[in-house]
Amino acid sequence: MTMILQLGGQGRPRPGLRCHRGTPPTLRRLLRNSKWGFCPPRSSFLDTGATSGARHGAGRHHRRGILSETPVMPSPFPSLLGGAAGIHAADQVAMAALPLTVVIGLGAGAEMVGLLLAVQAAAWLLCSMPAGVLVDRAPRRTALLLAGALNVAGLGLAFAGSRAGLPPLLGLGVFAASAGVVLYVLAAGSAVPDLVPREQMPGANARLELCRAVVTLLAAPVVGGLAAAGWLHAAYGLATILAALGLAALSRLPRRAAEARADRPALMTQLREGARFVLDQPLLRGIGLCAIFWNMGFFALLAAFVPFALSSLALEPGRVGLVQGGYGAGLLAGAALAPWCIRRLGPNAVLVIGPGVSVLAPVLLSVAPAQGLxxxxxxxxxxxxxxxxxxxxxxSIRQAVTPRAMLGRVGATLQVAIYGVRPLGALLGGSLAGMSPAWGIALAGALFLASTAAVLGSRLVALRAIPLQSASVPRAMAP
Incomplete structure (x- = not known):
């Protein structure tokens, strides 16, 4: 048994024994009740405050054995990463399969592509605010499991709709699956500040997004290969299996100990609090305005790209999937380099580069030769x-400047701005692409340019580091 010195209640050192998480329950109880030992209860999922800080420090000096110098707390982060991989993989497979399913499987045109993409994106508009309140009220493990289950059920319906050739059932399944992704993104994002120190939040967020980038890189070529082999309907079956694997990973999260909760305000009061915080916080205002324009442009391009690629670029379906794989490669590179770029260039430069390079994408598409890759x-x-x-x-900025008790609602408010405008972008892009696919691509370029201008016209251009304080209105961040 390892002897260590502990500080007693009066600050005097005393010998003691610490138990490892593998210590048998009987020995744990004996040490907990003994004046010579210290054996804390097993940690619960996402404790906050001092307990969270103790957990981060405890894992750095771990030594194997039944007893060690510091208690090792089980980390739920690998399970969170596993859930991210499964749910994002399923979402990206479904997103890549939807335009091809509509055009090739159902024999419809760009208008139907835009309509179903709008249905998919409508989940972000209609479900974000209720999901944000749920994340702030319910245990996060419960919210994450509910998100995974909803995702699995929705993709199962989408699979049935694609097999039966029923667009309404396909749209219902796509909506339900997207609602599950909405809830997962909010719950996972709210969990990160409880797991890592603030200076490490960009790296933690990058790891979660790296999961999405990897599966996005693989999703489009896989769906393109299924389409080329005539097995396009199997894409939604594959997405359902991936979502089930993500749910299985989330089910390994430890249960959170029950805690007393203060009386909560009414639902509408909580929603107003989150929206008011975003409107009063200058950094979040700039982020939201940039996101509105960029996401409208992205979904306009998404609705127009497949018709543009099949007609103007004369690409085969398998090559369309290969081209879409470039998007996943970009996500992978961006997630891997983001922490380094934020440290070296500063958040202000990264926030300008993001929408700025998007402006080049429609230009490259418009000058691309036929059948060129x-x-x-x-x-x-x-x-x-x-x-x-x-x-x-x-x-990372949002997590730093937002009080933890409001992370779900603030994230939901921004998601309404970021994703709620996607149906409008999809409908506009699909309508223009129905007349000429090049017009939908041009609309996307104009909206990407507007998103860059939104960053340049906000206080984000003066932000040289991730904020360290959390306040309702952080005046110290004003330029």
């Missing part, structure tokens, strides 16, 4: 690279 792949890469760095940076 290099320029379309480069365009998709830029759409993933810059915005991924922007995403990691803005999430």
């Amino acid at each position: 290099a320029l379309p792949v480069a365009a998709q890469f830029l759409l993933g690279f810059g915005p991924m760095m922007w995403l990691v940076c803005q999430v």
Whole structure:
């Protein structure tokens, strides 16, 4: 048994014994009740405050054995990463399969692509605010498991709809699956500040986004290969299996100990608090305005790209999936480089680069030759690279300046701005693409330019480091 010195209640050192998490329960109780030992209860999921800080410090000096100098707390982060990989993989497979399913499987045109993409994106508009309140009220493990279950159920419906050739059932399943992703993103983002110190939040957020980038890189070529082999309907079956694996990973999260909760304000009061905080916080205002324009442009391009690639670029379905894989490669590179770029260049530069490089994507697509792959792949890469760095940076800023009790609602308010405008972008892009796919691509370029101007016109350009304080209105950040 390892002897150590502990500080007693009066600050005097005393000998003691610390137990490892593998210590048998009987010995744990004996040490906990003994004046010579210290054996804390097993940690619960996402404790906050001093307990969270103790957990981070405890893991750095771990030594194997039944007893060690510091208690080792089980980390839920690997399970959170596993859930991110499964849920994002399923979401990206479904997103890549939807335009191809509509155009090839159902024989519909760009208008139907835009309509179903709008249905998919409507979940972000309609479900974000209720999901944000749920994240702030319910245990985060419960919210994460509910998100995974909803994702699995929705993709199962989408699979049935694609097999039966029923667009309404396909749309219902896509909506439900997207609602699960909404809830997962909010719950996972709210969990990160409880798991890592603030200076490490960009790295933690980058690891979560790196999972999404890796699966996005693989999703589009896989779906393109299924389409080329005539097995396009199997894409939604694959997405359902991936979502189930993500749910299984989330189920390994430890249960959080029950805690007393103060009386909560009414639902509408809580929603107003989150929205008011975003409107009063100058950094979050700039982030939201940039996101509105960029996401409108991205979904306009998404609705127009497949018709543009099949007609103007004369690409086969398998090559369309290959080109879309460039987007995943950009996400991967952006997530890997984001922490380094934030440290070296500063958040202000990263927040300008993100939407700025997106402006080049429609230009590259418009000058690409027929059946050429290099320029379309480069365009998709830029759409993933810059915005991924922007995403990691803005999430870290949001987590730093937002009180933890409001993270769910503030994240939901921004998600309404970020994703709620996607149906409008998809409908506009699909309508213009129905007349000429090049017009939908041009609309995306104009909206990307507006998103860059939104950053340049905000206080984000003066932000040289991730904020360290959390306040309702951080005046210290004013330039």
